Amino acid sequence: MKKPIRLSIQWLILGLLAFAMLGTYAGSVISSVVVSRNNLEKNYLIENRYYAQKLATVTDSLFVNMIKNLTMEARNEDLMTNDSRKIHKELDFILQSTTYFNSTFFADKTGRVVASAPDMALNGTKLTSVVQKNLWKRKFL
Numbered sequence: 001m002k003k004p005i006r007l008s009i010q011w012l013i014l015g016l017l018a019f020a021m022l023g024t025y026a027g028s029v030i031s032s033v034v035v036s037r038n039n040l041e042k043n044y045l046i047e048n049r050y051y052a053q054k055l056a057t058v059t060d061s062l063f064v065n066m067i068k069n070l071t072m073e074a075r076n077e078d079l080m081t082n083d084s085r086k087i088h089k090e091l092d093f094i095l096q097s098t099t100y101f102n103s104t105f106f107a108d109k110t111g112r113v114v115a116s117a118p119d120m121a122l123n124g125t126k127l128t129s130v131v132q133k134n135l136w137k138r139k140f141l
Contacts, residue, residue, distance in 0.1 A: 062100075069098060069100060079106060084115045085115075088115040090106075091116065091117035092118075103118060105117070111126055112125065112126055112127070113125045
């Protein structure tokens, strides 16, 4: 015959305290992990937003400088000629003097390509894109 297990009040209180301590520890660990994760995610998103804004500002500045460069080059007297060889030479100079572009072309007021650099066999091609039409309306050139 087995002896019945007797639980004293001391063991019950000790077990209850141990369970409460383990539960408190587990709860604090879980809550600290959740809070830390949320803070890290929030900081990560804030930093990404900052860098995205900075990148957008730098990119916008680059495009503004590219347009200024092209606007100034368009006023060059060497481009005001009908000689496509002279225009091609000037377009080559533009390509060599800046790293903004990998190719350039010059179109007259009717939208026909007069010269391109490097030579892309576009001479005489009529431009019909929406961008080209908007450029003429905004008078960048």
